[in-house]
Amino acid sequence: MSVECFVYLLSGLLTTCGLLAFFVQKNHQDAVYRFLRKDSYGLIFFAIASIWFIWKLAHLGEADFGQYKQWLIGIFLFVFIGCSIYWRDFLIVRALAMLYMMLADVMLDIGYMSDRLIHPLTSALIYIGIIIALFFGTYPYWARDVLPYLFAKKCRLIKIAGCISVLYSGILLWFIRK
Numbered sequence: 001m002s003v004e005c006f007v008y009l010l011s012g013l014l015t016t017c018g019l020l021a022f023f024v025q026k027n028h029q030d031a032v033y034r035f036l037r038k039d040s041y042g043l044i045f046f047a048i049a050s051i052w053f054i055w056k057l058a059h060l061g062e063a064d065f066g067q068y069k070q071w072l073i074g075i076f077l078f079v080f081i082g083c084s085i086y087w088r089d090f091l092i093v094r095a096l097a098m099l100y101m102m103l104a105d106v107m108l109d110i111g112y113m114s115d116r117l118i119h120p121l122t123s124a125l126i127y128i129g130i131i132i133a134l135f136f137g138t139y140p141y142w143a144r145d146v147l148p149y150l151f152a153k154k155c156r157l158i159k160i161a162g163c164i165s166v167l168y169s170g171i172l173l174w175f176i177r178k
Contacts, residue, residue, distance in 0.1 A: 003119070007172050014169035018164075018169065019162065021165065024151075026151055026155060036144060037090075042090075042094075045095035046080070046083070054076060057072055057076065058073060090140035090143065094137055096133075097133040098137065100130075101130065104129060107122070111123060118175045121171065
């Protein structure tokens with residue numbers, strides 16, 4: 001995928017999420033709480049993220065954990081199965097964090113060694129997402145604790161984030177044309 005195509009897709013996603021943020025209401029908070037506690041969604045997303053991670057680990061080269069690859073696959077497979085069975089609390093938050101980390105790898109590979117001016121802008125956004133994913137992957141119950149602040153005062157923080165998202169999308173589109 002080319003850098004231009006990636007920027008157009010990222011801008012479209014940011015604009016869509018930003019515009020949808022304007023329609024968020026206080027009564028959507030209960031639906032988000034239920035989504036965070038739904039075990040079936042958590043298992044599905046966690047299985048997808050686990051399979052993708054194991055596949056990525058299995059296809060590493062000799063220089064990357066070459067002789068230890070089978071041990072690592074076995075250990076991580078054991079951890080993933082154990083988490084799916086015994087540690088289901090906020091499993092979907094962990095799964096979404098894992099999926100974002102795997103997607104971030106793909107997104108950063110697209111712009112690797114690019115001399116375009118747009119590369120630092122997209123990379124900065126991806127790295128901010130990585131920091132957020134690491135935080136919520138480590139402390140998934142904080143996703144529940146953050147929701148009251150996001151939905152307070154007529155969802156003002158969500159709408160501000162939506163405005164920033166649309167503005168950043170416009171900046172990306174402006175820079176891609178230069």
